[in-house]
Amino acid sequence: MNHRVELKDSQREIHHFRLRLMLCVSIVLLMFFLLLVRFVYLQVIKHSHYETLAENNRISIVPIVPSRGVIRDRNGEVLARNYSGYTLEITPSKVNDMEGLINQLALLVDISNKDRKRFKKLLTESRNFNSLPIRNRLTDVEVARMAAQVFRFPGVEIKARLFREYPHRELTSHFIGYISRINDEDLKIIEESNENSNYLGTDYIGKIGIEQSYEKELHGITGIQRVEVDSAGREVRTVSSTAPISGNDLTLTLDVKLQSVTEQAFGDYRGAMVAIDPSNGEVLAFVSKPGYDPNLFIDGIDEQSWNELSNSLDVPLNNRALRGQYPPGSTIKPFMALAGLTYNTRTPTKTISDPGFFTLPGNRHRYRDWKQDGHGIVDLFKSIVISCDTYYYGLATEMGIGNIASFLSQFGFGKQTGIDLEGEVSGLLPSEEWKQRRYQQIWYPGDTVSVGIGQGYSLVTPLQLAAATAALANNGILHRPHLVKKIERNSNNAASATTAPQAVQQINLKAEHLDLVKRAMIAVTKPGGTAAWAGNGVPYVMAGKTGTAQVINIKQGEKYDAQKVDERHRDHAWFIAFAPAEQPKIALVVLVENGGHGSSTAAPIARKVLDYFMLGKVPKPLVKTKMGGDVEGD
């Protein structure tokens, strides 16, 4: 059969067929060549691009969050620590009906109204794809119950986390501050400082206080785990990992017991106390009353607590020690006395006669002394002991505002002390230039008169006054106050750093001048001095000076009557002190808001603090009653 067919085929037909076949062969070769070109393009030319893509597919980078540095006081008492616990978290972007979901979760774990409110606040502040805690500190039972059910709720996870805790709560709030969840503003700062990668897994950042100013030390270095993942994102194995380096632990200069004694001594009073070691600027106590519980802020404060804190008349969120500005009142007198001696405006022996008021030449306005009938014959020593106003009206007027400003600024008045906390304000040391700039007005001689007794435009912060007092106690050497004594580096290669005392200023003072002023300040606490009652029976040598800062102006011819004035319009009471006077180990400032006279409220608090510091005596709780003793005022 085949033979017959073959014969029938004409040569032309076969030739025609083979021609077409050859065409097919060429097409096949061309197409394969095309494939080859494509392979070369993918595997040679674009190889590194695709290799990167494959590697990105394969490797997922998981940050390992370092544990935050622990903060301790100078005696090793823990002030900020971490504990591990479980949270129930929701990723909002994965949830449609948030309200319904929370209601369902509430059937399994206890979710209070506070939790709901806090969560709502977090929702508005955070990005949608972050997981946010609806409940913290799950109990073991809750963890077990949730773990069995969590698969039913997409977008809900149980997470093990390290939590921050401030065991001393209110007591440490104003210097430790707190950490809280990173918000958009924090993110910007992190991006600007190129710390993005270090904060990959971090949810919290220091917002205020030492937690903020030492953020870099406390945070630590995030570890990195490179894991191989499959297409579903499941971890297959760990390729490599770099362990995180824990944040550095901080040891503070502060003694939390002294802090607590101070708080007790304040009782219900509002105010501030700053105690400094004059020899090196170490801050021994840093109190602003009232405080607040920093633990509330860590995971976002609930609305109710926030309203309570922010609407309170006592403004507990206000850091009075760092940011409160008050007229220094008579506490400025020892510094003014030193100025008068240094500029030779006054000699130790020169006396004035105090009729109970001061007038500027050619002016009938009377600048009244706190003692209506005057103190009689007053020399420099006595002017401090009895706090004579008239003496300083004259002194200030004779010295001139220019000299006052330049002398006082050496003690740090009118400038930030440079303490290791953010948000410090600088107070106000008035001068002619300042008044021109601020009010476009010339400086009147009367302005200088009030500056002489620490009123008028003068404003100081308790911290500033404490640093200045410490400088006085330390014979004119002004140290930068600081809260951190030691940074314990947790990385292997870095040694721990101790904060060395930093002298900011060596004030040129004569020894005999200093000696005179100090002796006068000691006499303040002795019978006849304004703080005699507070200094009664003190077994060490205590030097001090009372002060009163006016809250409202008293009209000419009117007398201040504490009884008549509403409590919140009462004067603020000051007391500055150092002890032991010969070789001061502590210098402190007590401010009692609306406390009235320095001698009656502030000085007794200072005494209790000093008694504890010098003798280890723990005071009995003090209640807000008028202190006994004769109110000598100042």
Place this chain on the structure above:
Amino acid sequence: MLKGTKHRLWERFIVHLDPVLLTALGLLMCTSLVVLYSASGGNWSRVLGQSVNILIALVALWAMANLPLHYLMRTAVPMYVIGVSLLIGVALFGEINNGARRWLNLGIITIQPSEIMKIAVPLMMAWYFEKYEAQLRLRNYIVAALLLLLPVGLILRQPDLGTATLITASGFFVLFLAGLSWRVMLALVVAAAASAPFLWHSLHDYQRLRILMLLDPSQDALGKGYHTIQATIAVGSGGILGKGYLNGTQSHLDFLPERTTDFIFAVFSEEFGLLGNIILLGFYLFVIVRGFMITANASTYFTRLMAGSITLTFFTYAFVNMGMVSGILPVVGVPLPLISYGGTSMVTLLLGFGMLMSIHTHKKLVQT
């Protein structure tokens, strides 16, 4: 004596096999087993399964090679008729699977009739041309084209774009080799271009998406474009020498879809690189060139058409699959011939090569 008998038996056993073609096929099938072991993640049962597929397919090949050509010709009409009937059956009673109606449940077994048509269509067309060989007119080409379009239309309805494309290709090859005039082909091309918008309308959504994805796979990186993107990454990251056998990350970490079937080439390419690809192209070319040699030397009109169509269809399979995996063709469900896992395509392919061998060896027997 006994040795002689044995020898003669063996000779009779292999007389219709073409050793050259068999070697070329063997190389590809061995490659299949090697790659499958890696693609399945070291799963021996997959390798074993494919070995069984190969064995069955080889038996089919041997049987087909030993089938004299006039028997083969006689099967053309019944095979075609049965195939088309089954396709109609699918359209009426077929089982829906993944949105497509492709399978027909015959009680005992479930079959995919479109697979049968891969052989039945070119066979029928070649038979038809052989029948009217002496006086071929345009009318005959039109009839042949209708013979092709009827099953293709039914398969497109299922819908199964991949198989329809392949069958259209195999039918077109017959028309082309049968001497369809260039003018008609030009007219067809023009007609196709003109009807493209209408065709676009008649396509199913997922088919349109596949074509759109080819233009820009990154548009839907996690959806329809995912297959193409991951496959391209696998191929590209293989580089010149590949990541090494069993070391492909794309495949072993589950980023590649359907990696033992349609996308097995990506696994191969990732692990053996450009060098491996060139060798693989060489294997395919080896088979194709041998197929063309047999075609060129085929003795009858029918066998020439049949051999040419089988060879070209095989090429089309390989080209379409590698083209789609490397991202120059849309994703259509076409396996990599002789390498992808799957019994049906293995058997269909080897049946075709059995025919080639039959064409080659029976002619030889006649001549000698």
